[in-house]
Amino acid sequence: MSKIQKIKGFSDLFCPESSVHTLMENLARDVFGRYGCQEVRVPILEKTELFARSIGEETDVVQKEMYTFADRKGRSLTMRPEATAGILRAFIESGMCGQEGVT
Numbered sequence: 001m002s003k004i005q006k007i008k009g010f011s012d013l014f015c016p017e018s019s020v021h022t023l024m025e026n027l028a029r030d031v032f033g034r035y036g037c038q039e040v041r042v043p044i045l046e047k048t049e050l051f052a053r054s055i056g057e058e059t060d061v062v063q064k065e066m067y068t069f070a071d072r073k074g075r076s077l078t079m080r081p082e083a084t085a086g087i088l089r090a091f092i093e094s095g096m097c098g099q100e101g102v103t
Contacts, residue, residue, distance in 0.1 A: 042086035048076035050085050 006012060013021055029039060048068050067079040080086050 040087050040090060042080070042083055042090050044079055045077045046080050046086050046089065048078040050089055051078055051081070 032039075048066075051066060066081050069077060071077050
């Protein structure tokens, strides 16, 4: 039986490194909060179309570097490689686009 290891490109965080990450995240939240910013969390999975549209269907990123699969209903879903496209999708979908104070 082969040894199970973490996936290439991923890392495990243990103390004290995880504590430093938590401290930095909290510090960033505090600083951004002082300027009126709020945290946005988007799903880890999005429709593949979102990334194909923003990155381009024929790029290496879409074809080789993203985890994509079909769900039970046959929809193509992708684990987001980063959050920008998902945050923009959430911003537009929620109707926040054009609201005063949202930039």
